[in-house]
Amino acid sequence: xxxxxxxxxxxxxxxxxxxxxxxxxxxxxxxxxxxxxxxxxxxxxxxxxxxxxxxxxxxxxxxxxxxxxxxxxxxxxxxxxxxxxxxxxxxxxxxxxxxxxxxxxxxxxxxxxxxxxxxxxxxxxxxxxxxxxxxxxxxxxxxxxxxxxxxxxxxxxxxxxxxxxxxxxxxxxxxxxxxxxxxxxxxxxxxxxxxxxxxxxxxxxxxxxxxxxxxxxxxxxxxxxxxxxxxxxxxxxxxxxxxxxxxxxxxxxxxxxxxxxxxxxxxxxxxxxxxxxxxxxxxxxxxxxxxxxxxxxxxxxxxxxxxxxxxxxxxxxxxxxxx
Numbered sequence: 001x002x003x004x005x006x007x008x009x010x011x012x013x014x015x016x017x018x019x020x021x022x023x024x025x026x027x028x029x030x031x032x033x034x035x036x037x038x039x040x041x042x043x044x045x046x047x048x049x050x051x052x053x054x055x056x057x058x059x060x061x062x063x064x065x066x067x068x069x070x071x072x073x074x075x076x077x078x079x080x081x082x083x084x085x086x087x088x089x090x091x092x093x094x095x096x097x098x099x100x101x102x103x104x105x106x107x108x109x110x111x112x113x114x115x116x117x118x119x120x121x122x123x124x125x126x127x128x129x130x131x132x133x134x135x136x137x138x139x140x141x142x143x144x145x146x147x148x149x150x151x152x153x154x155x156x157x158x159x160x161x162x163x164x165x166x167x168x169x170x171x172x173x174x175x176x177x178x179x180x181x182x183x184x185x186x187x188x189x190x191x192x193x194x195x196x197x198x199x200x201x202x203x204x205x206x207x208x209x210x211x212x213x214x215x216x217x218x219x220x221x222x223x224x225x226x227x228x229x230x231x232x233x234x235x236x237x238x239x240x241x242x243x244x245x246x247x248x249x250x251x252x253x254x255x256x257x258x259x260x261x262x263x264x265x266x267x268x269x270x271x272x273x274x275x276x277x278x279x280x281x282x283x284x285x286x287x288x289x290x291x292x293x294x295x296x297x298x299x300x301x302x303x304x305x306x307x308x309x310x311x312x313x314x315x316x317x318x319x320x321x322x323x
Contacts, residue, residue, distance in 0.1 A: 023301025155195025
């Protein structure tokens with residue numbers, strides 16, 4: 001069984017579903033209050049309703065390009081069906097957003113199915129600017145793997161911030177997994193190499209590498225991440241198997257800009273979007289996944305270790321539209 005195969009059976013518990021519902025409460029309350037105002041007194045979805053819906057989606061940080069796609073899809077449904085009531089709008093919007101996320105394979109674990117099948121650790125390199133919850137996400141991800149009986153090694157390669165190194169060590173102690181650290185102001189690539197080496201030696205299932213979150217000089221960031229990759233490949237030729245970009249969902253358009261810069265600096269293969277419980281604009285998940293054609297793998301909806309959840313597009317959309 002591959003490393004991530006357990007995810008297929010690892011359905012979110014009722015408590016986790018409740019956390020997701022609570023985490024999206026600000027977004028859906030804000031969105032549906034405004035949507036109700038937009039359709040009040042109207043029986044059919046007409047141009048005025050669509051104009052109002054477009055404004056609502058943009059305000060929810062779905063993004064202009066993605067919003068236009070959603071509106072185009074709904075317009076096509078209206079034209080095809082001839083008559084669409086405002087009462088049906090919720091259902092149609094839910095279906096079209098889920099279809100849009102399907103186009104980008106968000107929530108899919110298909111690319112991870114072979115993980116661990118080679119007998120070597122599955123290496124995840126985590127990137128993202130400081131303050132987005134990157135190190136916390138790594139800790140929660142380690143907890144998720146460890147709770148499923150997987151051997152995990154963490155690498156503290158964000159060596160430019162003492163707090164990042166210390167925080168990861170604390171997470172390792174909380175979760176009960178080893179952390180490879182050389183301290184602050186040491187070579188990040190050396191830390192990554194030793195973490196992968198330890199993972200190989202102890203027969204670990206997964207190695208998660210934290211990296212520095214600096215965007216003020218993209219060239220330096222690109223060179224650093226490239227060096228980390230090259231050094232890890234001395235131990236495992238196809239490492240890293242995943243480059244996970246962590247974004248703060250509460251920062252709205254700033255998260256879009258971070259995604260743009262990091263996708264230029266390195267090949268990002270998956271997204272984790274955090275702090276969705278702290279924003280009324282959870283549509284950022286939809287927009288970023290669509291505009292960058294990168295699957296959303298995880299979402300953060302609270303402070304507890306179990307609040308980093310596997311992203312399932314249907315569960316997410318259903319929760320978003322739950323009244």
